[in-house]
Amino acid sequence: MNNVDTTHDQRSGVVKRRDFIRMAVASGMATTVSELPAKETPKSSPKVCTYTEHFQKLPIPQVCKVFKQIGVDGLDLTVRPGGHIDPKNVKEELPQAVKAAREQSLEIMMLTTGITAPDRQAEEIVATCQKLGIDRIKLGYFPVGKFGNLAKRLDEARRQLDAIVKLTTKYDVRPCVHVHSGNTIPSNGFMLHQLIREMPPDRIGAYLDSYHMTITGGNGGWRQAIDLLRPWISLVALKNFQWERGDRDDIGQQRWRTNYCRLEDGIAPIPEFVRTIHETGYRGFYTLHTEYRRSVADCIKLTKDDFVFLRKVFARLS
Numbered sequence: 001m002n003n004v005d006t007t008h009d010q011r012s013g014v015v016k017r018r019d020f021i022r023m024a025v026a027s028g029m030a031t032t033v034s035e036l037p038a039k040e041t042p043k044s045s046p047k048v049c050t051y052t053e054h055f056q057k058l059p060i061p062q063v064c065k066v067f068k069q070i071g072v073d074g075l076d077l078t079v080r081p082g083g084h085i086d087p088k089n090v091k092e093e094l095p096q097a098v099k100a101a102r103e104q105s106l107e108i109m110m111l112t113t114g115i116t117a118p119d120r121q122a123e124e125i126v127a128t129c130q131k132l133g134i135d136r137i138k139l140g141y142f143p144v145g146k147f148g149n150l151a152k153r154l155d156e157a158r159r160q161l162d163a164i165v166k167l168t169t170k171y172d173v174r175p176c177v178h179v180h181s182g183n184t185i186p187s188n189g190f191m192l193h194q195l196i197r198e199m200p201p202d203r204i205g206a207y208l209d210s211y212h213m214t215i216t217g218g219n220g221g222w223r224q225a226i227d228l229l230r231p232w233i234s235l236v237a238l239k240n241f242q243w244e245r246g247d248r249d250d251i252g253q254q255r256w257r258t259n260y261c262r263l264e265d266g267i268a269p270i271p272e273f274v275r276t277i278h279e280t281g282y283r284g285f286y287t288l289h290t291e292y293r294r295s296v297a298d299c300i301k302l303t304k305d306d307f308v309f310l311r312k313v314f315a316r317l318s
Contacts, residue, residue: 045311045314045315046283046284046285046286046314047073047074047109047284047285047286048072048073048074048285048286048287048288048307048310049072049073049074049075049076049107049109049110049285049286049287049288050067050070050072050074050075050076050287050288050290050303051076051078051112051237051287051288051289051290051291052075052076052077052078052083052084052112053078053083053112053291054290054291054292054296054299055296055299056078056083056084057296058296060075060077060084060085060096060097060100060101061100061103063075063084064100064101064103064104064106065104066300067104067106068104068105068106070300070303070304070307071307072106072288072307073106073107073109073285074101074106074107074108074109074285075097075101075106075107075108075109076109076110076111076112076138076287077094077097077108077110077111077112078111078112079094079111079112079113079125080112080113080114080140081114083112083114084097085097087113087114087121087124087125088121090124090125090128091124091128094108094128094129094132095128095131095132098132098134108132108134109134109136109285109287110134110136110137110138110176110235110287111125111129111134111136111137111138112137112138113125113137113138113139113140114140115137115139115140115164115175116139116140116141116142116160116164117160117163117164118163118164118166118167122164122167123167125137126167126168126171126173127171129171129173130171130172130173134173135172135173135174136173136174136176136205136234136235137168137173137174137175137176138176138178138207138235139161139164139175139176139177139178141178141180141184141185142156142157142160142184142185143183143184143185144183144184144185144187153185154185154191154194154195157185157195158195161175161177161195161196161199161204162199165199165203165204168203169203174202174203174204174205174234175204175205176204176205176206176207176234176235177192177195177196177204177205177206177207178207178209178212178237179192179206179207179208179209179212179213179225180209180212181212181215181216187216188212188213188216188217188221188225189206189208189213189216189217189221189222189224189225189226189228189229190221190224190225190228192206192225192229193206193225193228193229196232199232201231201232204232205232205233205234205235206229206232206233206234206235207234207235207236207237208226208229208233208235208236208237208277209236209237209239209289210222210236210237210238210239210240210268210270210273211237211239211240211241211258211260211268211289213225213226213268213273214241214267214268214269214273215241215258218267222273223276226276226277226280227280230280230281230282233277233280233282233284234284235284235287236277236282236284236286236287237286237287237288237289238263238270238273238274238286238287238288238289238306238310239260239263239268239288239289239290239291240260240261240262240263240264240265240266240267240268240270241258241259241260241261241266241267241268242258242259242261242265242266242267243256243257243258243267244256244257244258244259260291260292260293262302262305262306262309263305263306263309263310264305264306264309270309270310270313271313271316274286274313274314274317275316275317278317286310288303288306288307288310290302290303290306
């Protein structure tokens with residue numbers, strides 16, 4: 001069992017408590033370990049990275065300096081067309097980004113990519129990730145297509161995911177499918193579960209999102225989706241929103257839209273969302289999505305606010 005020392009008390013035949021703890025950690029028995037007294041399992045706050053899309057006006061070394069000053073642990077780096085790194089330059093520029101992060105004692109903790117097929121460019125990205133020790137990537141999106149063809153599109157998306165998994169498994173990189181909303185597949189957590197339910201959780205991940213999962217499952221649906229996706233949870237994005245009144249259509253129907261807001265000000269119940277994920281046994285990092293349609297200076301300030309609030313949320317986890 002992972003070569004763990006299983007020394008027993010010779011008189012009772014019972015595994016010693018300190019050895020049980022070591023065995024539990026090595027075998028992934030996180031729930032059992034978390035039930036032991038707090039004095040033997042000191043609390044540690046989850047790591048946090050920040051999504052770089054809304055900081056793309058800054059070069060990566062400057063983003064690293066900003067993130068270091070904010071206090072987060074690393075970057076969720078965009079490597080896709082229009083991102084911080086164009087995929088065709090990944091072999092040259094991603095190692096430079098990792099170096100810039102390390103100079104600020106940060107990590108490139110994940111990549112946000114546009115990968116939807118196992119093509120040559122996708123292979124260059126995951127091969128470079130393997131060399132640099134980046135083991136999580138977000139995939140791109142699959143369009144929902146015309147109304148009436150959803151069942152067919154789901155089958156097609158599932159086949160594409162199977163092909164991607166065959167590629168990424170070769171490089172020990174886990175592709176993660178983002179729970180989105182709107183005209184994409186998947187557009188909610190239940191659809192994601194339908195897509196990946198037959199796939200091994202150690203080869204493909206569910207990427208949860210407080211914003212999108214609250215939009216599509218606001219009255220408890222997000223919690224049920226987390227329950228279904230629990231074995232696959234590999235990434236978690238935190239962001240929040242408010243509903244804003246728009247104009248009316250030509251017969252008077254009121255229309256609404258979402259607008260991003262600080263974590264503590266929105267409709268998604270961030271403390272409850274995080275606690276529910278914690279209850280599944282997830283102990284990975286979180287990615288802070290400060291997707292404010294504001295200037296870079298404003299985004300920096302709002303990111304600081306969100307990170308301060310998030311540390312309060314983490315402090316309440318048991």
